[in-house]
Amino acid sequence: MLKAKIYVQLKPNVLDPQGKAVTNSLHNLGYTEVIETRISKYIEMRFMNDNREQVSQEVKQICQDLLANPNTETYHYEIISEE
């Protein structure tokens, strides 16, 4: 069985107010060396298919069709084997 580990992130030029709030909180906690935090989404998906090439193509299509908004987000993923 194959598993896709998918990360959907805001594009670098898009403001991430959640990340900014987390950075501020970390500074309040004393972690003053943190200069930027970006929040992203992590999605896992399991497939009944052992063909990496096919699964990879399908995950790419899924990201484009639904998981990422092309206006504001980018994505990347990795495919791993799972028992």
Add this chain to the structure above:
Amino acid sequence: MRISVVTFPGSNCDHDVYKVCLCRNHQTKLIWHKDTDLEKPDLVILPGGFSYGDYLRCGALARFSPIVKEVIAFAQKGGLLLGICNGFQILTECGLLPGTLLMNENLCFICQHQYIRVETVASPFTQSIGKGKVLDIPIAHKEGNFYIESDGLKQLQDNDQILFRYCNKLGITDSESNPNGSLDNIAGICNAQRNILGMMPHPERSATDTVLTQDGRWIFASLEKAL
């Protein structure tokens, strides 16, 4: 006028819109998202709410509801389509309007009265209001921070597609009067063909005698005149 209001699972302003339309003597129908017939409307309204619980991204899952295919076909033939709040988010996710509604800059759900300025009368939604008129129409959202890349913004500006901007009581649009961080104070835009409007403020919440302001009536009245 025949008006169809679409109800998605999680819509919560559908009945408000429905009642306002009925009060204005329009033949109004609530259409369930699984239906495939819009019932020959003159105007379709996608109401506010939290369609599909706002899962993944606001409006992202609603575009797979069966009725949306009909809504897109209707709009592409020039039919009048109004998306309010979550309806606006759905329109951007469907690709019927450009841009994206991101989380508010202050991360808060904002529910308040809001002044917006009419930026153009070149649309059926604003034609009888008057350019520069300031309307008091409530907002209630957490993801209303309009974003678009600079080319897209220029296109909206050049084509006069920005119908409403957030402003103060005097009609001044500045960062102070911008509640959510929207680019260029954008509160509502139309498509290039000018038959689709997406707006974050709720005109249906300011269109009856029982509420504090009635400025939402201007938009309904404009539509009535257009048809």
